[in-house]
Amino acid sequence: MNRVTVAIAAFFGLALVLYWQAQVKRSEMEAVKVVGIERPDFIADDLRTTEYNEKGLIASKVTAKHMEHYASSDITHFTEPVYLIYSDNSQAQWQLSADNGQLNKQSNKVSLENNVIIDAIDIEEPLQSVTTQAVTLDLSTMIGSSQEMVYIKGKGFMIQGLGLHADLNTQKLSLLSKVEGTYESQ
Template sequence: MNRTTLAICAFFGLALTLYWQVQDKRNKMALVVDTRIERPDFVADDLHTTEFNKLGLVDSKMSATHMEHYSMTNTTLFTDPVLLLYPQNGKAQWQITAKNATLEQQTNKVSLQNDVIINAIDIEEPLQSLETQQVTFDLETMIGRSEDPVIIKGNGFLINGLGLFADLNAEEITLLSEVEGTYEPH
């Protein structure tokens, strides 16, 4: 063999060795699990749940197209949730829909985000619907809060405001600021 043939063989041998080392490192890196990324403990599609209080009465019902539960943070994420809230008197009065929701089990608070719509179940209710982008409800006290713009529609009136405080047990809703409204008598 002459020098040229030996040089070509050495070059290809070196290239093959370097290629093998790079592939070996890639394979080892692929096996490393990033422990900072929390993965859901369980996932459900087309979910329907009912929560009961200590007396055995229905507290709330929720359905969603997708749900993920994370036990490290004790958080559950919902996609396209529909939440029915049952205040102290035991009858469902409000249906809440949104694009997303987060339930914090430690505080028993549900935060609904993106196109939140709260509809009255009873068509005779003076307040028929409320729209906002974010609202958080404490499921124990049935108190909701929002800092976002709010639109309230009712029988013959429309009210806009910024921020919300709602006590569903007391059936009181307060807009916090910048309140404007129109009323059309029947």
């Protein structure tokens, strides 16, 4: 064999070895897939939405400083959300606000965290305000719960306790433990 034939054979041999190494590295990288950070499907700033019931009446209104929706999990994250909950006759009953919130559309539950305040819209309501650090509200049943310390203010009373079970439809509230109250005679 002459030198040219040997050089060509060596060149093709080297090319074959390099191609084989590249394929091995590619298959190793595919085997070790890194789970990436999920990106939101859409984002909104200064969000304002209104949801209507089947009768065409307002069911709820939501405002938020910032919102991110993830379609793969059907979860929406809110910054500084404010929910206005309406009764069946389209009268605003409750305003819920917090520093952070999350809506899970599959379970139809809202989780509010950090400086959660639930205010009655009607100033004639006996129960005026509920404050806690975290609460979960089922929007289908309007039943809320919390395992955190809860502070309740009403006309002539203040109550605090650990844990909460609240039915916003019937306006019944239960504190689960360590309940203390102060009542003012009028």
